[in-house]
Amino acid sequence: IDVSAEVEMKHAVLEDFTGVRCGYCPQGHAIAADLSNTHGEKFMVIAVNAGGYARPAEGWADFTTSYGDALIAQSAVAGYPAGTVNRIQYGQGQKGGLAMSRGSWSAASTEVMKQESPVNLGAKATYDADTRELTVTVATLYTADGDGANKINVALLQSGMVAKQSGGGDTYVHNHVLRDLVTGQWGEEIPAENTTEGSKFSATYT
Numbered sequence: 512i513d514v515s516a517e518v519e520m521k522h523a524v525l526e527d528f529t530g531v532r533c534g535y536c537p538q539g540h541a542i543a544a545d546l547s548n549t550h551g552e553k554f555m556v557i558a559v560n561a562g563g564y565a566r567p568a569e570g571w572a573d574f575t576t577s578y579g580d581a582l583i584a585q586s587a588v589a590g591y592p593a594g595t596v597n598r599i600q601y602g603q604g605q606k607g608g609l610a611m612s613r614g615s616w617s618a619a620s621t622e623v624m625k626q627e628s629p630v631n632l633g634a635k636a637t638y639d640a641d642t643r644e645l646t647v648t649v650a651t652l653y654t655a656d657g658d659g660a661n662k663i664n665v666a667l668l669q670s671g672m673v674a675k676q677s678g679g680g681d682t683y684v685h686n687h688v689l690r691d692l693v694t695g696q697w698g699e700e701i702p703a704e705n706t707t708e709g710s711k712f713s714a715t716y717t
Contacts, residue, residue, distance in 0.1 A: 512633035512650040512713070519654075521597070521628040523554045523620035527687075528583060528593045528610065530564025531571050534678035539592030539613045540686075546620055553624055556687040557666055559583075564591055564677075572674035574688050578696055586610040597623050629655035630706075634665075647693060650713040657706030662698035665716055667691040 561579025587608020601619040676683035705712035
């Protein structure tokens with residue numbers, strides 16, 4: 512995997528807390544789509560279906576995972592739609608936590624993308640249709656020393672699913688939906704000796 516050794520700016524990762532029975536959530540989806548169209552590969556969305564609006568109910572699609580409730584608790588989500596950008600504190604946040612209302616996502620993302628990243632990432636995924644086996648290899652190259660514990664998080668997302676959405680109708684298209692965290696709830700830690708300037712690390716997950 513070719514990983515750049517040049518200092519690069521951070522990408523913005525929006526964790527969009529949402530649910531199929533949340534009437535205002537399509538507004539958040541639209542904002543996220545606009546940001547994605549504006550910033551391209553520099554902006555990524557992870558739609559986390561969790562909480563009361565997402566819990567399984569007859570007649571509604573179940574997009575929940577075993578990870579959602581812990582992510583909501585970590586972010587201190589107080590209202591929907593809510594989101595975190597790179598899990599940083601921006602402004603006051605809901606209940607003083609990391610979660611922000613949809614009106615703050617754009618400014619927070621812009622702020623993140625102005626910052627230099629201490630590490631560059633590369634990834635490659637292959638899928639074997641016969642065995643239904645997905646293999647993901649991730650590589651890192653540090654252009655500065657990492658700060659504290661550094662962890663790799665690999666998320667499996669799914670797009671293009673048509674299902675009922677409150678505020679969006681019966682044939683709403685659900686995109687960027689979190690289906691699994693391949694590296695577990697909080698990721699896998701990179702050995703400290705591989706997080707100093709100039710160091711590299713790679714790992715493969717199947």
